[in-house]
Amino acid sequence: MGRMKKMGFATKAVRGGQRPDPTTGAIVTPIYQTATYVLEELGKGRGYDYSRTTNPTRETLERNIAELEGGRFGVAFASGMAAISATLHLLKQGDHVVVSDDVYGGTYRLFQQVLRKYGLSFTFVDTTNLPSIERALKNNTRMMWIESPSNPLLKITDIEAVSELAKEFSVMLVADTTMFTPYFLRPLELGVDVVIHSTTKYLSGHNQVIGGAAVTDDEKIHEDLRFIQNSVGAVPGPLDCWLTILGIKTLHLRMRRHNDNALRVARFLESHPKVERVIYPGLESHPQHSLATRIGGFGGIMSFEPEGGFSAAKRFLRSLKLCSLAESLGATETMVTHPATMTHGSIPEEMRLKRGITDGLIRLSVGIEDAEDIIQDLDQALAKA
Numbered sequence: 001m002g003r004m005k006k007m008g009f010a011t012k013a014v015r016g017g018q019r020p021d022p023t024t025g026a027i028v029t030p031i032y033q034t035a036t037y038v039l040e041e042l043g044k045g046r047g048y049d050y051s052r053t054t055n056p057t058r059e060t061l062e063r064n065i066a067e068l069e070g071g072r073f074g075v076a077f078a079s080g081m082a083a084i085s086a087t088l089h090l091l092k093q094g095d096h097v098v099v100s101d102d103v104y105g106g107t108y109r110l111f112q113q114v115l116r117k118y119g120l121s122f123t124f125v126d127t128t129n130l131p132s133i134e135r136a137l138k139n140n141t142r143m144m145w146i147e148s149p150s151n152p153l154l155k156i157t158d159i160e161a162v163s164e165l166a167k168e169f170s171v172m173l174v175a176d177t178t179m180f181t182p183y184f185l186r187p188l189e190l191g192v193d194v195v196i197h198s199t200t201k202y203l204s205g206h207n208q209v210i211g212g213a214a215v216t217d218d219e220k221i222h223e224d225l226r227f228i229q230n231s232v233g234a235v236p237g238p239l240d241c242w243l244t245i246l247g248i249k250t251l252h253l254r255m256r257r258h259n260d261n262a263l264r265v266a267r268f269l270e271s272h273p274k275v276e277r278v279i280y281p282g283l284e285s286h287p288q289h290s291l292a293t294r295i296g297g298f299g300g301i302m303s304f305e306p307e308g309g310f311s312a313a314k315r316f317l318r319s320l321k322l323c324s325l326a327e328s329l330g331a332t333e334t335m336v337t338h339p340a341t342m343t344h345g346s347i348p349e350e351m352r353l354k355r356g357i358t359d360g361l362i363r364l365s366v367g368i369e370d371a372e373d374i375i376q377d378l379d380q381a382l383a384k385a
């Protein structure tokens with residue numbers, strides 16, 4: 001394909017960063033399942049020497065994700081956690097990070113139980129509240145870490161406002177926008193330095209792979225991330241990259257459907273007499289509903305609490321027939337999770353409850369099945385809760 005000046009999002013999803021394979025013309029980038037590449041003579045190769053360092057299938061995925069985010073550089077990793085860990089490797093001993101208080105449990109665990117041992121420190125604040133971020137800044141703050149929407153309470157941070165603050169204080173701003181994907185939100189356009197994705201979720205989209213990515217428009221950050229990617233070595237395999245490329249081709253179609261299904265499910269749950277609260281950015285009751293409306297999409301994830309706490313939640317989960325009790329989000333299948341014991345089990349109970357992750361809270365990742373079938377399943381399970 002010749003270079004087009006400006007492509008729309010759907011075109012980027014289908015074709016971004018992809019070219020016919022130079023050896024055969026294959027329209028889909030082949031799975032270059034190789035560890036190494038033969039050199040013609042010392043110092044003379046074809047741009048590849050070892051697959052930890054570079055691999056053509058991985059490069060296609062990296063270009064594709066970068067284009068979707070509107071950045072120049074994408075760096076792919078073996079998991080979302082590997083992408084997060086690599087980005088934290090940009091820091092050095094003694095540095096301080098301000099973090100959204102409602103982050104994915106694995107991010108919290110990495111920061112508190114692994115990276116603190118290496119002399120990094122973290123302050124968790126409600127990043128939907130700008131003054132509380134400003135109060136948390138210290139002389140040694142080098143990074144702000146935003147997760148938006150947050151997991152599992154769907155808090156939405158005003159990234160543009162935070163980015164002004166980050167610039168004022170010369171602090172690197174990182175945003176994990178796994179839940180919204182670049183279909184709804186492109187943080188680089190709002191002034192963020194690095195965007196993080198668990199590509200395990202919507203980007204690959206079919207529960208077929210674990211992966212992660214970091215995207216930046218900054219040459220120095222890219223050079224450093226590339227160095228870390230190669231030095232630490234948490235790279236994705238070529239097959240995993242290929243499966244992710246394939247998934248991304250329908251991202252725009254899936255995200256629209258996830259969004260539409262989720263809005264219907266959220267309205268159903270909100271009107272159900274046995275449901276105590278529903279947290280979904282598309283509902284007017286959501287504290288950042290107007291910000292989400294400006295973003296132009298609400299995503300496919302919500303959390304809710306049936307009446308009756310933990311025992312009702314347990315009965316509800318046991319009674320589901322279609323929706324799967326599974327620890328992930330962002331795939332074609334509707335999945336439910338119990339954050340307190342599953343995704344956020346590594347957060348100390350007192351802190352978890354303070355954050356609002358109660359024992360009865362259920363997270364729902366609405367898939368792209370027929371909305372009527374999802375609602376029917378939730379309805380019959382609520383009747384038994």
Ligand SMILES: Cc1ncc(COP(=O)(O)O)c(C=O)c1O
Nearest residue numbers: 079080081104151178198200211
């Ligand atoms: C928002 C968010 N970021 C990062 C991760 C970690 O990604 P992975 O499971 O691919 O390592 C997750 C996983 O659930 C997540 O929800």
